[in-house]
Amino acid sequence: MSIRIKKTAIMLSMKGIVKFFGCLVFIGSSFSVCGQTTVTNNLTVEQYIQNVLLGGGVTVSNIQFNGGSAAVVYEGVGEFNAPVGNFGLTTGLILASGDAQLAAQPNTGGGSSLGGPGTAGVDSDLQSITPNQIYDETVIEFDFVPAGNLISFRYVFASEEYPEYVCGSVNDAFGFFLTGTNPAGGMYTAANIALIPDPSNPGFFTTTAVSINTVNPGVSGSNGMDANCDAIDPNWATYNVFYAGNNVTTNYEYDGNTVVLVAQAAVECGETYHIKLAIGDAGDPVFDSGVFLEGGSFASEAVDISVATVNGDTNVIEGCTNAEFIFTRPASQLADTLVVEYELTGNATEGSDFNNMTNPVTFLPGEDIITLTLNPTDDGIDDGPETVIITAYTVNDCGDTLISTDTLYILDAPEAIFSASTVDGCEPLDVTFTNTSKHSDNYQWTFGNGQTANVNNLNPQNQTYIVPGTAQLIVSFDGQCPDTATIAINAYVCGCTDPLATNFNPTATVDDGSCFYPYPTVVAPNVFTPDGNEENPFFELITTNATHIEFTITNRWGITMFTGSGINPVWDGRVDGNPASEGVYFYQYKVTGVTGDVLEGHGFVELIR
Known part of the structure; x- marks a missing residue:
């Protein structure tokens, strides 16, 4: 199977992030990150669904939140951004039982909670998957029309109940409940598609829902018993291959999480479906949980293109960092060979501003992801942010043309530049340092007089020297690509150096003409x-x-x-x-x-x- 990708310069206005030297310019609802997982939850639930979760080949309508309007801001719904090494996803939608900001806190304790009204839940679908009363529920539901014959999205489930409450009698609950026509016959009726993959049969799923008692380290926790997990699925211990491990870092709060999983279901092109995304505390409103849904991954049939960088945003720096263009094709096409040609547009030039890229890319049978690496060239020219826009078109089973695109920003490398108002003189020597560094957002000063400063602006720095020292400035952008500059400051003792003078100073190294001599x-x-x-x-x-x-x-x-x-x-x-x-x-x-x-x-x- 071969797909011709048409030239285009379409740019997804709600997905990109532009970071300009010390500040972020948000396009849509994204945000910055420097190592620590970050969460914002100041947009409406509807905006997060439309602008963060949705990918290609899906049209959404009738978005609701907790049974009412989704045109509301709620603490349990937000957008996350994280380095890929944290839990496998870099940006997307988070649903939480409580305040989603909990995910951004450092993991320094065994169990945490944040926010949440503490009220009992009322959603019957969410309640159906646990015998315990639901609290602090977050329920988003909407209608959608798929452009292909498969709907899918990627997610990670995380919880503060890991690992102590594995196989416990009280576990937080979440589910993705699908309603609509089942191409295999009959109807989906609130069918939970958050199912565990079959570890012995890749590409297929078990009928067991993902939960703390089904995807975990494979052993019961200090507050659990094997019998509780056995009652759900006797094979639960074998599903530990889908558990990423206990969180021993401080980069995000939850104590444990799954690997990146895929929720998918066969659908009929052009039909209207309904899906409910829900999570809540079970048994009590403490020890919160969250589910991370990859941005742009709620898609149908389109070949998806995304950008991954070290810091989880869409910026790379000349001569320092690189980016990966990730092509992902629908699971329904895995049996075929798929050739995808793509178009690179924007104001960056292939071959000079970055390396030549392989085009087209070819998916072999069974291959669902292909990654291309872009290495920006340090050309030594201050040419400002340059864009690389990658765009692919696919024609689905309904005959519709699906567009997948993403944008990468190439930034100039940080350059440390500063000057001193004076470099030598009598102590105490007052010096003003003027910072004219370029393409940076962090400035670490070591002044050589015992004083330091770590700032994110170009403001002048004033220092006093009693003895000689070397001032050093290290600049970086987003914590990366440091550059260093130094200036030697010579402060010396001035005074009368003539031993015959009344005011002779034996420590003075420079005579300042102040010697005086008394009359005989x-x-x-x-x-x-x-x-x-x-x-x-x-x-x-x-x-x-x-x-x-x-x-x-x-x-x-x-x-x-x-x-x-x-x-x-x-x-x-x-x-x-x-x-x-x-x-x-x-x-x-x-x-x-x-x-x-x-x-x-x-x-x-x-x-x-």
Whole structure:
């Protein structure tokens, strides 16, 4: 079988997510995620069905919620977004017994509940699959017309009752109840299509509904008994291959969950069907459960195309991350060879902005999924977000043309760029860092002075340095593709570096011209006694801040008795080696200070023996 895919540039306006450097631009009702599962529940139930759950080949009408209008916002209905490694689905619709925001909380305890009115349920179909009273029920139902002969969607069931209440007598309940014409004969009447696959016969299903007591680790929990599970299906332990395991991460709240399962049913093309999606707490309104339904997977017959990235959104970064285009064909076509040609449009160019892609793709018999990898090229050009739109057309059994399309956004790689108002100077050195980084939404600063900052904006950063340090900026986008830039800051001690100055700073490494030197001082004695008794034996000037001293001694007739110079000249009371006579002598001095200042003076001194 061969299908020709027509060229098109149709873009699903409600499925895409565009993330522009630090903020998300929502197209429809999607949202961002960075590792942790995220949930929003601020749109109406009807909007979530139309814009999140529906895929190709299905027309929906008469959407109702809990028996009334679906044009309401309810805490138990929302949209999730998660990395594929969390529980296998990246985005879609969540129905919860309680507040769907519980799913986004870190899993740090053994059992949790959030929100929910705590009231008893009234839906008879949901009540029919459990002997216990239902509480906090979330029930969405609608009519739909399939374009093919099979309806299907992918889902994961998760609960806070795992693993302790496995095989317990009280378990939360959920179901997908289908009503309408059964192509095999008769009618579906609220038939639960959330059935366990047959582990020994791939592609077929058991008649056992998915629940905590049927899909689990294969052993009863601390609050359960094997007999309770045996009563539902004696083969329950063999279904543990469909249990993903107990949740030991903090990326989402529920304590355990199934693998990705498929709910499907044969239908007649063009006929009107009714489906009810329901979940509720059973026995009491605590320990909530949730069912994740893959976005766009409620489909009939169309070859579905979806985009998967590391972070669970539709963004890839040049030279850093890649994306997968996932082609999924209907289960009803598994027996055939199917060749699908697709068209790539958008403003990104195959072969230059990203690698050449295999086209067409060929499904061999039994093959239901084909994955192509797109690797964006780091071209070093700031060309802004570029789009890759992939589109496929299929013609169904009714003769209708079904469109499947998805959009990928190629973003420029983060680039760390910043500048400093100054890079050296006297401490305390005040520095303003200006951040001009590109294509980033997170900025981690390490300033090299003991201070750090982690921000999501380009605001300037002001820091003070006492000693040298290196400022480092690491930028990233959505937690990915980090880039680093550094600037060395040299803050040094400034001051007077001259040891002769009064304000000499021994720790200063740069002289700032602040040295100052005091004026010299002189004190002269008025008597001295050079008589050999070691008391005042010399005439000398007592000085401060002096670098050179000169003085002359004369007698009363003006005859020079002594001349001395140096740093500390002294007169011992002798003239030509002979003791001078007692009497009064006249002295004159000239003292030079450290800056060259000269202090002159004179006086009389008496020599006594």
